Amino acid sequence: MPDDRPPTSKIALRDMTRADIGPVRPIESAAYADAWPARAFEGELENAFARYRVAVEVPAPAPSLLDPLTDRLPLWAARPLGGPSRHGIVGFMGVWYMVDQLHLVTIAVAPEWQGRGVGQRLLLDCVDMGIEAELSMVVLEVRVTNARARAIYERFGFVRKGTLKAYYEDNHEDADVMILDLTSADALTNIEAVRAEHRARFGARFAE
Numbered sequence: 001m002p003d004d005r006p007p008t009s010k011i012a013l014r015d016m017t018r019a020d021i022g023p024v025r026p027i028e029s030a031a032y033a034d035a036w037p038a039r040a041f042e043g044e045l046e047n048a049f050a051r052y053r054v055a056v057e058v059p060a061p062a063p064s065l066l067d068p069l070t071d072r073l074p075l076w077a078a079r080p081l082g083g084p085s086r087h088g089i090v091g092f093m094g095v096w097y098m099v100d101q102l103h104l105v106t107i108a109v110a111p112e113w114q115g116r117g118v119g120q121r122l123l124l125d126c127v128d129m130g131i132e133a134e135l136s137m138v139v140l141e142v143r144v145t146n147a148r149a150r151a152i153y154e155r156f157g158f159v160r161k162g163t164l165k166a167y168y169e170d171n172h173e174d175a176d177v178m179i180l181d182l183t184s185a186d187a188l189t190n191i192e193a194v195r196a197e198h199r200a201r202f203g204a205r206f207a208e
């Protein structure tokens, strides 16, 4: 889908706060048949083994704000002007740190923002968390019929390891368990290729 938004905004990633739960919930409801109640998000934000991130549309800076050496935004400018935004959230994801694994619990992009690189940017962030924490793998479950998400995971190098029968309560659909082996040099090389391709296609839309 062509990106027809005026180039007056950028997408920045930051940690989710309680104030973000309100705008995140409709994105989650649009994405999942079995959406969470608000208190589930509240619990997750207090869970020391969980981390939730949001992708936020922020005003693009005037060219004078760009670092002349890197031609990129300084970190402070990636924050929404006037404090954290409660209205510009376009996507989110959450992970659990589980011993030597990072578990991708949830990821969703607002319908009107899908196909613009936000989902892949969030997933790159997830993989980077696993690498930074020196974990051995990223693990996720995906509905067997979710072709769109599976195409992205496969491009990132996730491999199907098994199937959980009737895993989803709403329609008893099976889940495929997919893993990305962070100890594999080939897998990490592929991630860098995905990152480079994402930068080439969508880099101008992202603040960092």
Ligand SMILES: CC(C)(COP(=O)(O)OP(=O)(O)OC[C@H]1O[C@@H](n2cnc3c(N)ncnc32)[C@H](O)[C@@H]1OP(=O)(O)O)[C@@H](O)C(=O)NCCC(=O)NCCS
Pocket: 031, 032, 107, 108, 109, 110, 113, 114, 115, 116, 117, 118, 119, 120, 121, 141, 142, 143, 146, 147, 148, 149, 151, 152
């Ligand atoms: C999965 C999801 C997070 C992806 O986010 P996104 O921002 O749309 O993804 P991106 O723009 O970064 O990547 C787009 C890629 O999705 C795939 N895609 C896009 N439209 C598609 C379609 N109609 N059918 C199948 N695949 C499609 C392609 O691989 C595409 O890459 P391409 O542009 O090179 O063809 C988003 O679709 C979503 O929120 N879905 C509902 C929730 C969900 O299924 N979450 C995953 C649960 S495991």
